[in-house]
Amino acid sequence: MLSALEKANVLTEALPYIQKFAGKTIVIKYGGHAMVNPELEELVLKDIILMKLVGMNPVIVHGGGPIIDKWLEKVDIKARFVNGLRITDEATMEVVEMVLVGKVNKGIVNLINRFGGKAVGLCGKDGNLVIAEKKQVTVKNQAGEETFQDLGLVGEVVKVNPEIIQKLTEEGYIPVVSPVGVSSGGETLNINADYVAGALGGALKAHKLVLLTDVEGIYLGEGRESLASRLTASEIPRLIQEGVIKGGMIPKVESCLAALEKGVENVHIVDGRKPHSMLLEIFTNEGIGTMVVKG
Ligand SMILES: Nc1ncnc2c1ncn2[C@@H]1O[C@H](COP(=O)(O)OP(=O)(O)O)[C@@H](O)[C@H]1O
Ligand SMILES: CC(=O)N[C@@H](CCC(=O)OP(=O)(O)O)C(=O)O
Numbered sequence: 001m002l003s004a005l006e007k008a009n010v011l012t013e014a015l016p017y018i019q020k021f022a023g024k025t026i027v028i029k030y031g032g033h034a035m036v037n038p039e040l041e042e043l044v045l046k047d048i049i050l051m052k053l054v055g056m057n058p059v060i061v062h063g064g065g066p067i068i069d070k071w072l073e074k075v076d077i078k079a080r081f082v083n084g085l086r087i088t089d090e091a092t093m094e095v096v097e098m099v100l101v102g103k104v105n106k107g108i109v110n111l112i113n114r115f116g117g118k119a120v121g122l123c124g125k126d127g128n129l130v131i132a133e134k135k136q137v138t139v140k141n142q143a144g145e146e147t148f149q150d151l152g153l154v155g156e157v158v159k160v161n162p163e164i165i166q167k168l169t170e171e172g173y174i175p176v177v178s179p180v181g182v183s184s185g186g187e188t189l190n191i192n193a194d195y196v197a198g199a200l201g202g203a204l205k206a207h208k209l210v211l212l213t214d215v216e217g218i219y220l221g222e223g224r225e226s227l228a229s230r231l232t233a234s235e236i237p238r239l240i241q242e243g244v245i246k247g248g249m250i251p252k253v254e255s256c257l258a259a260l261e262k263g264v265e266n267v268h269i270v271d272g273r274k275p276h277s278m279l280l281e282i283f284t285n286e287g288i289g290t291m292v293v294k295g
Pocket of ligand 2: 063
C-alpha cells in the first residue's frame with residue numbers, strides 16, 4: 001500500500017499530464033471482449049469519470065459482440081462473421097439493436113451515473129449522429145480470387161453529425177454511443193463499433209483514440225514478444241494482406257487509419273483487461289499497447 005506521502009507524490013506527478021490534456025477530446029472504444037467482468041468494468045468506467053473530472057472530454061463508443069452472440073443463441077440465430085463483421089439479416093438486426101442500444105448502452109450509462117459521473121446514452125440515430133450506407137466487402141475465395149460478399153444490414157459510416165456530442169460534453173456529460181446507425185432512407189444498420197469510434201474521433205477532431213480490447217495490442221507473429229509497440233499506417237495494408245492482422249483486428253486498424261487521416265493525433269490499441277490500462281496510457285510515459293502513427 002502507498003503511504004499518504006507517496007499518494008500525494010503520485011497526484012503531483014500526474015499534474016503535467018492533467019494540464020496537457022485539459023479540454024482535449026478522447027474517444028474510447030470499449031470493446032465487448034474487454035467487458036470481461038464487473039470489477040474490471042467498474043475500474044474502466046471510474047477511470048473515465050476521473051478523466052472527465054480533471055478536465056478532459058472522454059466520449060465512449062461501446063461494442064458488445066459477445067453479448068449479442070449470447071442473445072442470438074437464445075433465439076436460435078447463428079452468428080456468422082466475415083473479416084470481423086457480423087453478417088446481419090433483419091432478425092439479427094433486431095437483436096443487435098435491442099442488445100446494444102437497450103441492454104449494453106443503458107448498463108454502461110447506469111454504472112457511470114451510479115459511480116458519480118454524468119452519462120447520456122445515444123446511438124447513431126440520435127440527432128442523426130451516424131449516417132451510414134450498406135457496406136460493400138470483397139473477400140478472397142479458395143482459388144484466391146476476389147469475390148463480392150453481401151453482409152446484409154451492415155453499415156459503413158458516411159457522415160457524422162457530432163453537434164449532439166459537443167453539446168453534451170460542454171454540459172458536463174460523458175456521451176456513451178452505441179454503434180447502430182441509420183441510412184439516409186431511414187434504414188437501421190449495424191456498424192462495427194471500431195469504425196464508429198474512428199469516424200467519431202475524426203469528426204470531433206479528437207486528441208486521442210483509444211481502442212480497449214482483449215489483447216495487449218497488435219502481434220506480428222507468435223507470442224507476446226511479437227507485440228508491436230508502434231506501427232506506421234503504411235505498414236497496415238500489407239499486414240492485412242499477409243494475414244498477420246485478421247478477424248476482429250481488421251476493423252480496429254482500419255478505424256485507426258481513418259482517424260489518423262482525419263487528424264486524430266494519437267491512436268492506440270490497448271489491453272482493456274489490464275487494470276487502469278487507459279490511465280497508464282494517458283498519465284504516464286509508459287508506452288503500453290500498440291500506437292499507430294501516420295506515414
Ligand atoms: N495481429 C493480431 N494481433 C492481435 N490480435 C489479433 C491479430 N489478428 C487478429 N486478432 C484478433 O483480434 C481480436 C480483437 O478483436 P475483437 O475480438 O473484435 O475484440 P473487441 O470485442 O474488443 O472489438 C483479438 O482477440 C485477436 O483474436
Ligand atoms: C457489423 C458488426 O460486426 N457489428 C458489431 C457491433 C458490435 C461491436 O462492434 O462489438 P465489439 O466491439 O465487441 O466487437 C456486431 O454485430 O458484433
